[in-house]
Amino acid sequence: MAFSGNATGLDSSVSQVANMDLTSLYEANPYAVVAAVGATAAILPLSTMLLGRTSKPPPPFLTQQWQSLPLVSSQQESHNVQRLTFALLHKQQLLGLPAGQCIKVKATTAKGAELVQAFNPISTDDTPGEVVLLVKAYPEGHPQHDMAKALSSMRKGDKIEIKGPFGSFKYQPGRYKAIGLLAGGMGVTPMINLSHVILKNPNDKVKLRLMFAANSVDDLVLKQHLDSLAAGYYGKFKSFYVVNEAPEEGHHLSLGLLDKEMVAKYLNTPPSDDVLIVLCGPPAFRADMDSVLSKLGYTNVVVIDDM
Numbered sequence: 001m002a003f004s005g006n007a008t009g010l011d012s013s014v015s016q017v018a019n020m021d022l023t024s025l026y027e028a029n030p031y032a033v034v035a036a037v038g039a040t041a042a043i044l045p046l047s048t049m050l051l052g053r054t055s056k057p058p059p060p061f062l063t064q065q066w067q068s069l070p071l072v073s074s075q076q077e078s079h080n081v082q083r084l085t086f087a088l089l090h091k092q093q094l095l096g097l098p099a100g101q102c103i104k105v106k107a108t109t110a111k112g113a114e115l116v117q118a119f120n121p122i123s124t125d126d127t128p129g130e131v132v133l134l135v136k137a138y139p140e141g142h143p144q145h146d147m148a149k150a151l152s153s154m155r156k157g158d159k160i161e162i163k164g165p166f167g168s169f170k171y172q173p174g175r176y177k178a179i180g181l182l183a184g185g186m187g188v189t190p191m192i193n194l195s196h197v198i199l200k201n202p203n204d205k206v207k208l209r210l211m212f213a214a215n216s217v218d219d220l221v222l223k224q225h226l227d228s229l230a231a232g233y234y235g236k237f238k239s240f241y242v243v244n245e246a247p248e249e250g251h252h253l254s255l256g257l258l259d260k261e262m263v264a265k266y267l268n269t270p271p272s273d274d275v276l277i278v279l280c281g282p283p284a285f286r287a288d289m290d291s292v293l294s295k296l297g298y299t300n301v302v303v304i305d306d307m
C-alpha cells in the first residue's frame with residue numbers, strides 16, 4: 001500500500017486548519033471553529049501516523065514465525081514449471097532474504113493436509129512488494145508432488161505461509177574471485193537469486209560460472225533470462241548448459257551428464273581459497289558433483305540441500 005499521495009494531501013489540509021485565525025473565525029462562525037478544531041484533532045494523529053510510515057520503509061517481511069501471503073498471479077513458465085507471485089504487506093516492502101538462503105513455505109492440500117518445503121524465491125530486492133517462486137510439477141508418488149500440486153492449484157487470493165531465512169551459507173561480497181554455480185534441474189533457483197544480487201553490485205568483481213544440467217532443453221528453466229545476463233554482464237557471468245536428451249538442431253548444448261572434464265573446462269579456474277563452488281540439485285547430482293569436485297581439488301564447496 002502506497003501512502004505518499006494521501007499523506008501529502010492530509011499534510012496540506014492539516015496545515016491549512018492550523019494556520020487559520022481562530023479568534024476572528026469564532027466571531028464570524030463559532031460552529032466553524034468547533035468543527036475546525038475537531039477536524040484538526042481527528043486528522044493530526046492520523047496524519048502523523050501516515051507520514052511516519054512514509055518517512056521510513058516498512059521492515060523486511062521475513063521472520064522466524066509463519067506469516068501468510070496472498071497469491072496475486074500464476075503463470076506457466078515452462079512445460080512443467082509455474083511462476084507464482086505473492087504479495088508482501090506493502091508495495092515498498094522487501095522480503096529480507098540474504099543471497100544464498102531460502103525460505104520455508106507452508107501450503108495446504110485439497111484434503112486439508114499441511115505441507116512444508118524449502119524454496120528459493122527468484123525475486124530480489126529489485127522488485128519490492130512481492131515474492132516470486134518457481135514450482136516444478138512432479139508425477140504422483142514423487143516426494144515433491146503434493147506440495148507442487150497444492151501450490152499450482154492455488155487461485156488468486158489464496159494464501160501460503162512463509163518463514164525464514166534459513167541456510168548456513170551467507171554470501172560475503174568481495175570474498176571470492178570466482179564462483180562456480182553447479183545446478184541440477186530446479187537446483188538453479190538459488191543460483192538465480194545469488195547471481196542477481198552479485199551482478200547488480202558493481203563493487204563485486206567476482207566471476208560467476210553457471211553450469212546448468214537438465215533433462216532436456218525445455219527443462220532449462222529461465223535459460224533465455226540466463227543468456228541475457230551473460231550478454232549483459234559479459235565476462236562477469238557465463239552460463240553453460242548440459243542436457244541428457246539430444247537437443248533439436250540449433251542449440252549449442254553439451255549432451256550427457258555434467259562430468260569432471262566439463263566442470264574443469266567450464267570453471268577454468270584452479271582450486272584456491274578465493275574460489276567457491278555452490279551446488280544444488282537432486283541427491284544423485286549432488287553426490288556425483290561432490291566426488292567430481294573433490295577429484296578436481298575444490299574444497300570451498302557449499303551444498304544447498306534439505307534442512
Ligand SMILES: Cc1cc2nc3c(=O)[nH]c(=O)nc-3n(C[C@H](O)[C@H](O)[C@H](O)COP(=O)(O)OP(=O)(O)OC[C@H]3O[C@@H](n4cnc5c(N)ncnc54)[C@H](O)[C@@H]3O)c2cc1C
Nearest residue numbers: 119120136184185186187213214215281282284288305306
Ligand atoms: C533449499 C532448497 C530450495 C529449493 N527451492 C526450490 C524452488 O524454489 N523451486 C523448486 O521447484 N524446487 C526447489 N527445490 C527443490 C530442488 O531444487 C529440486 O527438487 C532438485 O534440484 C531436483 O530438481 P529437478 O527435479 O528439476 O531435477 P531432475 O530433473 O531430476 O534432474 C536434473 C538434472 O540433474 C542431473 N543429474 C541427475 N542425476 C545425476 C547424476 N547421478 N550425475 C550427474 N548428474 C545428474 C541430470 O543432468 C538431470 O537432468 C529446493 C530444494 C532445496 C533443498
